[in-house]
Amino acid sequence: MTHFDVIVIGGGPAGSTLATLLARKSRSVAVFEKERFPRFHIGESLLPCSVPLFDALGVLPKLDDGRFLRKHAAEFVTGDGSLRQRYVFAEGMIPGTPSAFEVDRGEFDQVLLEHAAEAGARVEQEMQVVRFDCQLARGVEVVVRGPDGAERTHTAECLVDASGQSALLPSRLGLRRMEPGLRNVAVFSHFEGAERYAGLAEGDISIVLVNDGWWWVIPLAGNRTSVGLVGPAKALRGAKPNEDFFLEHVASTPFVRDKVARATRVAPVRALSDWSYKSTALAGDRWLLVGDAGAFIDPVFSTGVQLGMTAAFDAAECLEGALSERRFERARFIPYERRMRRMVDTYTDFVKGFYTPEFGELIMHPSDALGLRAAVTSLLAGHGKKTLGMQLRVALFHALVRMNRSLPLVPRLAERRAAFASRSAPS
Numbered sequence: 001m002t003h004f005d006v007i008v009i010g011g012g013p014a015g016s017t018l019a020t021l022l023a024r025k026s027r028s029v030a031v032f033e034k035e036r037f038p039r040f041h042i043g044e045s046l047l048p049c050s051v052p053l054f055d056a057l058g059v060l061p062k063l064d065d066g067r068f069l070r071k072h073a074a075e076f077v078t079g080d081g082s083l084r085q086r087y088v089f090a091e092g093m094i095p096g097t098p099s100a101f102e103v104d105r106g107e108f109d110q111v112l113l114e115h116a117a118e119a120g121a122r123v124e125q126e127m128q129v130v131r132f133d134c135q136l137a138r139g140v141e142v143v144v145r146g147p148d149g150a151e152r153t154h155t156a157e158c159l160v161d162a163s164g165q166s167a168l169l170p171s172r173l174g175l176r177r178m179e180p181g182l183r184n185v186a187v188f189s190h191f192e193g194a195e196r197y198a199g200l201a202e203g204d205i206s207i208v209l210v211n212d213g214w215w216w217v218i219p220l221a222g223n224r225t226s227v228g229l230v231g232p233a234k235a236l237r238g239a240k241p242n243e244d245f246f247l248e249h250v251a252s253t254p255f256v257r258d259k260v261a262r263a264t265r266v267a268p269v270r271a272l273s274d275w276s277y278k279s280t281a282l283a284g285d286r287w288l289l290v291g292d293a294g295a296f297i298d299p300v301f302s303t304g305v306q307l308g309m310t311a312a313f314d315a316a317e318c319l320e321g322a323l324s325e326r327r328f329e330r331a332r333f334i335p336y337e338r339r340m341r342r343m344v345d346t347y348t349d350f351v352k353g354f355y356t357p358e359f360g361e362l363i364m365h366p367s368d369a370l371g372l373r374a375a376v377t378s379l380l381a382g383h384g385k386k387t388l389g390m391q392l393r394v395a396l397f398h399a400l401v402r403m404n405r406s407l408p409l410v411p412r413l414a415e416r417r418a419a420f421a422s423r424s425a426p427s
C-alpha cells in the first residue's frame with residue numbers, strides 16, 4: 001500500500017494534465033489508467049485555447065514537432081456543399097493563439113501521459129480502479145486491479161475522477177443527469193487519401209449540416225481523414241449504426257461523398273452513444289471530477305479536450321490550496337465547481353442552439369455588425385465568455401437565433417428546417 005497526496009482515476013487529457021501540474025508542485029500523485037497506451041480514442045479536433053495550456057504544461061514542443069496537422073479555422077457547410085462559411089481563428093474577438101492541432105488521440109494522449117510521468121507522477125497503465133471510498137475524517141482508499149487480476153489498495157488525501165465517460169464517481173453516487181434533447185449517436189471511421197483543401201486551410205475541420213444531424217470531416221497528419229456522423233438516437237428509427245448505415249449516409253451526403261470518393265477506408269466503422277450529461281456535483285468531501293467524468297457536451301464545437309484540460313488546471317490550483325491548508329471538505333472546492341459550471345453551461349447553450357434550424361441559418365450567414373462574427377469565432381476557438389464584451393455578444397447572438405425563428409433574418413436552410421419540423425412533430 002502506498003499513500004499519495006492525490007490519486008487520479010484515468011490517464012486521458014484531463015487526468016494527465018492534472019497529474020503533471022501537481023507533480024510539478026512536488027505533490028505525490030498517482031494516475032491509474034485501465035488501458036495500455038496508445039489506445040484508440042475519439043475526439044481529434046482541438047481548439048486554439050488549448051495551445052497556451054500545452055505551453056504552460058511544457059509539452060508544446062513535443063506536440064508541435066510536425067506530427068500533428070495545424071488547424072486554423074472551422075468551416076460550416078451544407079450537406080450538398082453549396083453553402084460554406086469559414087471561421088478563421090485569427091479573426092476572433094479575443095486575441096490569442098490563432099491555430100490548434102488535429103490529432104490522432106492515441107498518440108496525443110500518450111504524449112500527455114508520458115509527460116506526466118516525466119514530471120514525477122506515478123503512472124500505472126492497465127491498472128483499473130475497481131473500488132474507492134472517500135471519508136472526510138480518514139482519507140481516501142482506492143482499490144486497483146492489474147492485468148493479472150491481483151488487487152492492490154492505495155490511500156490518498158484526495159481522489160480525482162478523470163475516468164471520462166465511465167464517470168465512475170457520479171455513476172456510483174447517482175449524480176449523472178442526461179441532457180434531454182441531446183441524446184445522439186455518433187458513427188465514424190478513418191479514410192486515407194480523402195480530398196482536402198490546400199495551404200493554411202488544409203487542417204480546417206468541416207462541420208457539415210444535414211437533415212438528421214451533422215458530420216465532421218477532420219484532416220489528420222499522414223493523409224488520414226476522420227469522418228463521422230452525429231444525429232439523434234431516435235432518428236435511427238430502429239436501424240443499427242453499423243458499416244452499412246455509415247456508408248449509405250456517406251453516399252447520400254454529396255459534400256462528404258465527394259471528399260472520400262477516391263479515398264480508402266482504413267479503419268473499422270465504430271459507433272458510440274453521444275448523450276450529453278452533467279453531474280449534479282463536481283466536488284465533494286475529498287473528491288473532485290474533471291473532464292468528461294463531470295460533464296460531457298455534444299462534440300459539435302470540439303470542446304471536450306479544452307474543457308477537460310481547463311478543468312484540470314483549475315482543479316490543480318484548488319487541490320494545491322486544499323493540501324496546503326489540509327482542508328478537504330466540499331466547501332473548499334465550491335469555487336472550482338462554480339467556475340466549471342459556468343464554462344460548461346456556456347457551451348451547452350451554444351450546442352443546444354446548434355440543434356435548431358435557425359441557429360444553423362445564422363451560423364451560415366454571420367453578421368459582421370457589432371463584432372458578432374468575431375465573438376462567435378472566439379467562442380469556436382474555446383474562449384468561452386471571458387469578457388463582458390463576449391458575454392453581451394453571445395447573448396445577442398442567442399437573441400437573434402430566437403428572433404430568426406419567427407422573423408427570417410437570414411436565408412432559410414429549407415430542407416433542414418423541414419426535417420427539424422417533422423422530427424419534433426408528435427408521431
Ligand SMILES: Cc1cc2nc3c(=O)[nH]c(=O)nc-3n(C[C@H](O)[C@H](O)[C@H](O)COP(=O)(O)OP(=O)(O)OC[C@H]3O[C@@H](n4cnc5c(N)ncnc54)[C@H](O)[C@@H]3O)c2cc1C
Pocket residue numbers: 009010011012013014015032033034035041042043044045046047127128129130162163164165166168186272273274290291292293299302303304305306308
Ligand atoms: C463522437 C465524439 C466526438 C468527439 N470529438 C471531439 C473533438 O473533435 N474534439 C474534442 O476536444 N473532443 C471531442 N470529443 C470529446 C472528447 O473525446 C472528450 O471530451 C475527452 O476525451 C475528455 O477527456 P477526459 O480526460 O476527461 O476523458 P478520456 O479522454 O475519456 O480519458 C478517460 C480515461 O480514463 C480511463 N478509465 C476509465 N475508467 C477507468 C477505471 N475504472 N480505472 C482506470 N482508468 C479508467 C479510460 O481508459 C480513459 O483513458 C468527442 C466525443 C465524442 C463522443
